[in-house]
Ligand SMILES: O=C(O)CCC(=O)C(=O)O
């Protein structure tokens with residue numbers, strides 16, 4: 001498949017931000033040392049590589065589904081556009097979102113498939129999808145969604161225990177049966193035109209809106225803002241390694257102990273910028289009715305963290321669905337009134353207004 005099989009290695013002379021490597025098999029086996037590594041990654045950067053996750057074949061199938069979908073005529077894709085009301089499932093055309101306060105446009109198109117639609121198939125939970133998605137619901141999407149949920153839930157349950165939460169405290173906020181904004185996303189980024197500034201964002205700086213993201217990259221382009229600085233650095237894709245990152249919900253639940261780090265997508269470095277870039281994510285997000293607040297009454301560790309950072313507000317007053325809808329809606333360019341719309345789309349970033 002063009003773009004996915006075409007490959008140029010990540011250039012050696014471009015600086016990258018190192019991520020810790022977590023071995024999923026070791027986590028599943030309850031190895032304390034591995035759990036220490038996960039904890040360090042989750043509390044310092046909020047990003048880590050995950051190896052031995054066993055999802056590689058499903059990921060390849062999902063990339064094929066994405067390519068088949070993006071190859072449909074634009075008119076067909078637009079029948080399934082996500083719209084401006086704050087729903088994210090469906091198709092998003094390039095340029096539908098702002099990437100910063102000035103209203104610069106994003107350059108990526110993607111297809112989002114709600115976990116609830118994948119699991120309910122052939123019933124419809126939220127919406128319908130293009131024929132290329134329907135054709136792969138049973139063979140590709142459902143198995144990928146199930147596997148991603150299993151992996152993310154395993155990681156969340158380990159974090160649950162390290163946070164000193166009672167067993168199941170995070171699990172009950174991520175019930176399989178409760179509708180949520182959880183979704184699978186396949187993203188296509190066109191090559192950036194020669195001469196574009198290096199910092200031109202394909203996807204603007206953001207923190208993820210939910211709990212835990214399971215991301216698959218082939219080319220560079222993803223950058224993290226190094227905590228405590230205002231420097232962007234590339235994350236280098238490693239074969240066989242997923243990239244995991246925590247979202248706002250986990251930062252809030254944990255009273256800031258866990259990090260939801262700012263990241264963005266720009267052109268892949270050097271020669272890679274000439275290639276089509278594909279990426280794939282599964283987003284675990286809390287159940288729609290879950291209130292986003294620090295779980296201080298369930299963990300002394302979280303209570304202490306909140307007491308020690310009075311300048312931060314972990315009482316969002318929002319449910320997970322409200323938080324998500326606000327963020328989605330205010331990044332849609334059609335809803336833009338001015339810089340305040342961008343600001344209204346912000347989450348738990350360490351530098352909320354960063355462009
Ligand atoms: O494409 C990537 O590498 C990252 C995508 C991303 O951050 C997102 O969709 O939230």
Ligand SMILES: [Fe+2]
Pocket residue numbers: 206207208263
């Ligand atoms: Fe993201």
